[in-house]
Each structure stands twice: as structure tokens, then as C-alpha cells.
Amino acid sequence: MxxxxxxxxxxxxxxxxxxxxxxxxxxxxxxxxxxxxxxxxxxxxxxxxxxxxxxxxxxxxxxxxxxxxxxxxxxxxxxxxxxxxxxxxxxxxxxxxxxxxxxxxxxxxxxxxxxxxxxxxxxxxxxxxxxxxxxxxxxxxxxxxxxxxxxxxxxxxxxxxxxxxxxxxxxxxxxxxxxxxxxxxxxxxxxxxxxxxxxxxxxxxxxxxxxxxxxxxxxxxxxxxxxxxxxxIDKDLIQIAFPAALERLMMRAGDIVIIAIIVKFGTKIVAGNAIGEVLTQFNYMPGFGVATASVMLTAYYFGQGNPAEIKKSVQSTYYISVLLMGLVSCSAFLLGHPLGSLFTADKNVLAASQTVLLFSFLGTPVSAGTLIYTAAWQGLGKARLPFYATTIGMWLIRIVLGYFLAVHFHLSLAGVWLATLADNAFRHLFLYSLYKRYLNDLFSTASSREDEKN
Structure with missing residues (x-):
């Protein structure tokens, strides 16, 4: 406490x-x-x-x-x-x-x-x-x-x-x-x-x-x-929109492959995963809302040439998204059984849905990080980095690692969601480390301009 x-x-x-x-x-x-x-x-x-x-x-x-x-x-x-x-x-x-x-x-x-x-x-x-x-x-x-x-x-x-x-x-x-x-x-x-x-x-x-x-x-x-x-052609718009659209499409295509892996474990696991994902979509709603704020504020302060405010706004949006997403995902996990019972009375299906809810809750800090730092890079006008991160994370970590954990190590649905957590952790760290380096460059540029004025 x-x-x-x-x-x-x-x-x-x-x-x-x-x-x-x-x-x-x-x-x-x-x-x-x-x-x-x-x-x-x-x-x-x-x-x-x-x-x-x-x-x-x-x-x-x-x-x-x-x-x-x-x-x-x-x-x-x-x-x-x-x-x-x-x-x-x-x-x-x-x-x-x-x-x-x-x-x-x-x-x-x-x-x-x-x-x-x-x-x-x-x-x-x-x-x-x-x-x-x-x-x-x-x-x-x-x-x-x-x-x-x-x-x-x-x-x-x-x-x-x-x-x-x-x-x-x-x-x-x-x-x-x-x-x-x-x-x-x-x-x-x-x-x-x-x-x-x-x-x-x-x-x-x-x-x-x-x-x-x-x-x-x-x-x-x-x-x-x-x-x-x-x-x-509005180059500024296309340079953000095209990679951002590809990043979303890469996620959708990867999700289809993930479902193909889950299908191997039977109809009840597929149903439990589907119910769990229906419930966990509410977990991400606060994160998407705060990410919208992150894009706007980052772009606004970037336009002003103010790296100090960029740093504050990105850090603040991350903390707020972790808190809000954590509250929702914790509630969904604790209420998972009664909520899942609205869809089915099958114990195996409910157990599978609880697995999804558990890993969604445990992955809150890295899921929030992925959303916020993707938004930050879009606000900075560099949407290619989130596209690269999603491509690597989804296809080399979530799918490949998920297949081995779920099928070869017999972890079933838990293996798929362990790989999902690993994917989000990779993307969070990848985007954050490059963001930190880029922000330092912005501070150096701003400092040089101040020196020139003086």
C-alpha cells in the first residue's frame, strides 16, 4: 500500500x-x-x-x-x-x-x-x-x-x-x-x-x-x-502518413498470423483469446487518447523549437498513460471471470481469456511506452522509426518467438502472449533509446542557437 x-x-x-x-x-x-x-x-x-x-x-x-x-x-x-x-x-x-x-x-x-x-x-x-x-x-x-x-x-x-x-x-x-x-x-x-x-x-x-x-x-x-x-504532394504529410499507415497494416497482417498459431490449440483456446481481446481493447483506450495528446504537444513544441517542453510532455504522457491503462487493465483482470461469463460458461474458455487479461495487465508499462513513443516520433515528423520497430517486433519477436514458445515449448496461449509482451518491451526500449538520443541533439542545437544570439 x-x-x-x-x-x-x-x-x-x-x-x-x-x-x-x-x-x-x-x-x-x-x-x-x-x-x-x-x-x-x-x-x-x-x-x-x-x-x-x-x-x-x-x-x-x-x-x-x-x-x-x-x-x-x-x-x-x-x-x-x-x-x-x-x-x-x-x-x-x-x-x-x-x-x-x-x-x-x-x-x-x-x-x-x-x-x-x-x-x-x-x-x-x-x-x-x-x-x-x-x-x-x-x-x-x-x-x-x-x-x-x-x-x-x-x-x-x-x-x-x-x-x-x-x-x-x-x-x-x-x-x-x-x-x-x-x-x-x-x-x-x-x-x-x-x-x-x-x-x-x-x-x-x-x-x-x-x-x-x-x-x-x-x-x-x-x-x-x-x-x-x-x-x-505535401511531403511533410506523406512522410508521416505513409510509414504510419504501413505500421498499422504490418500490425494487422501480423495479427492474422498470430491467430493462425492460436488456432492450433483448438476452438476453446481461440474463443477464450477472442473474449480476452474484446475485454482488453478497453485497456488501450486511455493509451490511445493520451497518445493523441502526445502527438499534438510534441509537434507543437517541436514547431516552437522547445526541446525542454517536448521532454516534459512526453514524460508526462507516458506516466499518465501507464497510470490510466494500469487502472483499467487491473480492473479487467480482477473482473475477468464475471465479465467473461457474459460470453460463455465454459471453464476452459474462461481460463484462456484470463490468460489474455493477465498478460495485458503485466505488459501495461511497455504497452504504454510503445504507444507514447510511437506518438512522440510521429509528432517529431519521423514516423519511419515506429514502422521499423513494429516490423522487427511483430515478425521477428512476436510471431517467431511466439511460435516456438507456444508450439515447441508447449506453452500454448501463454507462449503467444509472452512473445507479445517481449515484442512490446523491445519496441518500447528501441523507440525510447533513439528518442533520448534525438532529444539530446535537439538540446545541443537549441543551446548553440542561444550562444549565437548572445
């Missing part, structure tokens, strides 16, 4: 209250927005489940592809936050406007490509994934509508990032809340009153996001001509 008090006291002492408020002012709305996006998926899945097994199977498979799209737009959103926050810190209004226009243009072009892919190839992709003909037809319809209208999700993400970067951190959260409420009402109306089934649920998702996009447009005072595609 004394150790816990000491930790909290040290945290309070090392982070000024003003800075805590500054970080939480950005992080809490971002957390709420992440939760609302998750809630939209939960509402859709619940309503689709009322239509039968074929419907939920088709939509579930289609959503795996939509999740990849979402990961790409989140990476683009991080890049937008970084470059716009940096221009905001530099007080460069011209660069800020240019980055905003280019961000919107890249979002629209990317959305058109992904939308056409969904419309033309969606059904074929689901068939290639091994789904039954009827499941592919239902999933293909959902993917054609939600994927074909993916511009609504892309623009909501990018416009929300623009608003956060200029200090309007709460408005995107309010828009997400309205969008979720509208989606729930329209989806329920489509399923229970109009009988439109999957078509209605998918259409409601796109319509609610389009309304959110219009509201964000008006808040940013954007005109129709701002949405005309521009084929100029």
Missing part, C-alpha cells in the same frame, strides 16, 4: 497540475471519441445479430476489411495532427492552411480508391477468404455500402484531427456522439420497422457519418472548393 502511495506521490510531484490538465483536456475527448467509434460497431453487430447467423457472419468478415481502412485513416489522422500542430506552434498560418487542404485532398483520393475497391472487388475478396456463397453475398452488400461510402469515415477522421490540432478538442467528440445516436436510431428503424436488414444497417452507418462530416465542415468553415482533389 505504501509503495502505491509513493508511486502516486511521485507522479503528482513530477507532473505539474497545469500540464496534467493540458494533457487530459486533449486525451479525455479523444478517449470518448474512440469509445463512441467502438460503440457504433457494437450497435451494428447487435442489430445485425437479430437478422440471423448468416447476416452476422457476413458483416463480421466485411468489418475485418473495414477495420483495415479505419487503421489507414487513423494513421493519416495522426499525420494531420502532427503537421498541423507543428505549423500551429510555428505560428505559420500559410503552412497550416496548405497542410489542411492537402490533408483533405489525400483523404478524398484515398477514399475513392478504397471505395472503388470495395464496390468492384468486395464480394470476390470475401469469397477468397473462404466464406460460403450466402455469407459472401451478405458481407459483399455491407462492404459495398459502408466501404463504398468510406469517404464519410475518412473525412470525419481527418476533419476531427484538424480541429484537435488547432485546439478544438471537444467538438469532434460531440459530433461523434451525435453520429452514434443517429446511427442507432436509423439502424433500429431500418431493421425493426422498415425491414431493410443489412442494407438498412449499412446505409444508416454511412448516413450518420456523412452528417458528422457536414457538421465538422461547417465548424471549420470549409467551402465546396476545399474538397476538390489537389494533386500536389
Amino acid at each position: 505504501n509503495e502505491g502511495r509513493t508511486f502516486v506521490s511521485a507522479l503528482s510531484f513530477s507532473i505539474p497540475m497545469k500540464q496534467i490538465k493540458e494533457i487530459l483536456n486533449i486525451a479525455l475527448p479523444a478517449m470518448a471519441e474512440n469509445f463512441l467509434q467502438m460503440l457504433m460497431g457494437i450497435v451494428d453487430n447487435y442489430l445485425v445479430a437479430q437478422l440471423g447467423i448468416l447476416a452476422i457472419s457476413g458483416v463480421s468478415v466485411a468489418n475485418n476489411i473495414i477495420t483495415v481502412y479505419q487503421a489507414i485513416f487513423i494513421a493519416l489522422g495522426a499525420a494531420v495532427t502532427s503537421v498541423v500542430s507543428k505549423s500551429f506552434g510555428e505560428k505559420d498560418a500559410s503552412a497550416l492552411k496548405n497542410h489542411a487542404r492537402q490533408a483533405i485532398s489525400v483523404t478524398i483520393i484515398l477514399s475513392l480508391v478504397l471505395g472503388l475497391f470495395s464496390l468492384i472487388c468486395g464480394n470476390k475478396i470475401l469469397t477468397l477468404l473462404g466464406t460460403e456463397t450466402k455469407v459472401s453475398a451478405i458481407g459483399g452488400l455491407y462492404l459495398a455500402i459502408v466501404g463504398g461510402g468510406i469517404v464519410s469515415l475518412g473525412l470525419m477522421t481527418t476533419l476531427g484531427s484538424l480541429l484537435r490540432a488547432i485546439g478544438k478538442v471537444r467538438f469532434p467528440m460531440y459530433v461523434s456522439l451525435l453520429s452514434n445516436f443517429l446511427n442507432a436510431v436509423l439502424s433500429a428503424l431500418a431493421v425493426f420497422v422498415l425491414g431493410w436488414g443489412v442494407l438498412g444497417v449499412a446505409s444508416a452507418t454511412v448516413i450518420s457519418r456523412l452528417l458528422g462530416t457536414v457538421i465538422l465542415m461547417k465548424r471549420l468553415e470549409l467551402k465546396p472548393h476545399h474538397f476538390l482533389p489537389q494533386f500536389q
